Structures are given as structure tokens and as C-alpha cells.
Amino acid sequence: MATEQTLQIKEISAHRGPVPGSGAVRELEVAKLVDVTTCIGCKACEVACVEWNDHPFRETVFDNTYQTMPTTEWNYYNLIKFSETQRDDGSLMWLMRKDQCMHCADPGCLRACPSDGAIVQYTNGIVDFNQENCIGCQYCISGCPFNIPKFNQTTKKVHKCTLCSDRVGAGLEPACIKACPTGCLHFGTKQDMLQIANARASQLRDDALFPLPNAGVYDPQSIGGTHVIYVLHDITKPEAYGGLPANPRIPPSYVIWKYLAKPIGLFIALMGLLAVFFHYIFTGPRLSQPEPTVEREEQL
């Protein structure tokens, strides 16, 4: 399993010379790289995703683009977003972007989730939903800066892309990555993907015939980076790619609720209970007192 580390020797008794493998850093974080400049919008990744996850081939929604449906659905994790925009000189740009869970390093869904163990983040960066622990409150949906988790009305559970955690855990690449016929999708360690992405972006910027001076890598640091990174033609306008936020943030209400309001509320409740408890121990319950008849006689 890729999520497990094999035991690495730190010290060896009576061993002369260095310990084999010491100082080696095991890169565990995985990432998907989507080079939108080479995407042809064939949707092989969509079909491979539906097939791998055993989702039914569902009805599509036409909204005057080639897009399969307006947004991802609870049983449609992966969607190519088609958008037509204009360059500054008025010429057409037809943009296609693979939209799925971004697997943020600081996931808004996980921050918002109040249910123990419904959302987990693995050490390799994958953010996964455990539907058996999901209580269907849908806080994750409003906590997500990318509008990815979707609610199943029948089972009252929330679903999203798993980055094929089952495949990655067994050492395979995700289904969408494997299918991509143009090679616009890559999978590997985050470090390698960033290196490939930066090389591709500089290649696009320095192209002799058709240079894209604004080409860049989308790995938003406002949420600690993501485990799905994009190479965009124009990094200054990510919104053009079907509403990719330039500066995604977890809604502040969730941060305040999670890190301020909830602990304070719990603390006050705990203190109240403790006060009741110690009052009971040291003062005891209020019993009906007998009439102080003796005292009255003395006073008289």
C-alpha cells in the first residue's frame, strides 16, 4: 500500500559505516496534473470515472455547450467544463477544464464536517468521504470553495471524487489519468507534478510561434495548495475556466464556528456540568429540613 510506510532502519548495532538508506526522504504526497492546454475535451476521463466507480450512465443536461451537465453530480465526480471566452484582441478562446475535487491541503469540507470520521485526509493528500459516517448535514457542500461535494437525496449522503483512493492505495493511477488519450493528465508525486507543470508553463511562455506570456501553474496557496494542479493559458484569469476561483478560501464563518464558537461553547457546557457536579458533591441535594423546634424554645 502506498499509504503505508515500510520500516526504515535508523540505527544498526555494531555496524561500521553509514546506515543504508539514511537521509532518504520518502515523498508520499500524490497529485494530479491537468494541462488544460492539451485537453481536447474528449471526455474519456468522465467515462472512465463513471465506469470505475460503477455509476450508471445518467441523463445529461444540455446548456448550449459541449458540457455534459452544468456541475458535477453525486454520481458524476468528473466533468469537463467548456467555456468560450475572448482574448484581448477579440479572437475566440475555447477553454476546457477537467473539474473535480481539488483535494486541498487545507480542505474546507473537512473543516466544516461535524461528524466523526465522515471525511478523512490521508497522508498522501487524498481527501476522502466515508459515507457510513456521514450524517447528511451538507456542511461540507457550503464549506467547499470549489462547489464539489454533492448530496444524494435518496440515501441522504454526500459524495465526491475520491482521487481513486482505492486504486492509488494499491499502487495504480486514478482511472481518469489512465484513460486520457492526449496525455494532458499526469499523476505522480506532488513534487514531480509541480516540476512538470512549471516546465510546461515556461515552455508555453517562451514559445516562438504562439507565446502565452501569462501561462502559469494553478496551485492556490490560500488553501495550502491542492493535490490537483492545473497548467493554465492565463493564470491571471482562472475564472474564465468555468469559474475556477483565483483565491479560494474556506468561508470564514466555518473557521469561526469550528475554532472559536464550538470550543468555547463546549467549554462553557463542560464548566456548567462540572459546577453542577461539584455542587452535588460538596453541598449535596436540597432535602426537606425538619422544623427547628429546639431553637425556638431556647429563644423563648
Added chain:
Amino acid sequence: MEVSRRTFVKCTLAGGAGLSAFGFDLKPVYAQTQALKIDRTSETRSTCPYCSVSCGVIIHTLSDKGKNSTPQVVHVEGDPDHPINRGTLCPKGASLEQDIVNERRLLKPQVRRPGSDHWEDISWDQATSEIARLIKRTRDETFIEKDANGRTVNRCEGIAWAGGCTDTNELNYLAVKAMRSMGVVYFETQARV
């Protein structure tokens, strides 16, 4: 402050109950990913039947094909060792599982007669004999022995052969022999490999 033995026991019990009520769980937390559905499936290499690119695919079937098991396809994905696609597939190829496990999949010969509005089931024997009879008739009707200039051509222009990309070398060899012997000139094996 005097704390009696009884008070101490009360405090411990109530404190423990309070802590567990507030979510302090001492059990270790386990996170388990979904089991890999192709973990121990049988892998069969095959060729995608759609276009002439002929991408290699791996068909994953349930069970290890032991005597008492009936294999069923659970997943199809690209063959990374195939030199043409190296594991990738197009959207049609990626949906091959639905091509195999499908209640509308055709499993027996059917015919739609001229002028008919529906397909009828026929047996394999009937299908082959009818095809043979039609080939014979068409060839007899459209065979050209000599062209307009009197040159011997011996060709049959009323029949065409369209192959499929999963046809093997051997099948294409037999097809060429059979069709050329009948004089068929409109011949396409769809071989691009």
C-alpha cells in the same frame, strides 16, 4: 477539605462519563479506503472493437476462473503494455464494460427481411445457409467476366467486404482468399496495424 473514599469513587465515575460524553474516544482511529475491485480478478488482454486504431484493453473478470466459478466482466481498462495506446482509451473505449455487461447486447443472429419493420431471431444454421444463398445469387447476377474493351476481368461488383479491427491476421488472410476467389474488389479489412 475532606474527600471520603465514597466521594472519590463518585468523582471518578462521573468524570469518566462526562469525558466520554464530550467525545474523548480512546480507541485508535482507523481509516480504510474502499477495497480495490480488481484486486484478484483475472486479466485478459484484448482489442477494443470500435475504430481501426485497435487499442489494447485488459478485461477484468470476477474470480480466478476455477472450475466452479462463472467469470463475469467487472472492469475494462487500457493495456499499458500495448504499443498503440499505452494504457489510454477514448471515451468509447473507456465505456467497454457497458458494451459487455448490457441487457441489450446481441447474443444470437437476427434478420430484418426486406420491407419488414422488425428484427426476427433465426438459428445459426439458417443464417449461414441464407447468407450463402444470397452471396451465390448476388455473385451470379453481378459477375463481370469481360469489360467494355473485351479484357477478361472476372470481378463481382455486387458484393463488398467490411472487416473489423479485432480481426486477426489469420481471419484477414482467409477473408482475402475467400473474397478474391469470388472476384470481390470492394474489400476493406480495417487493418491499420
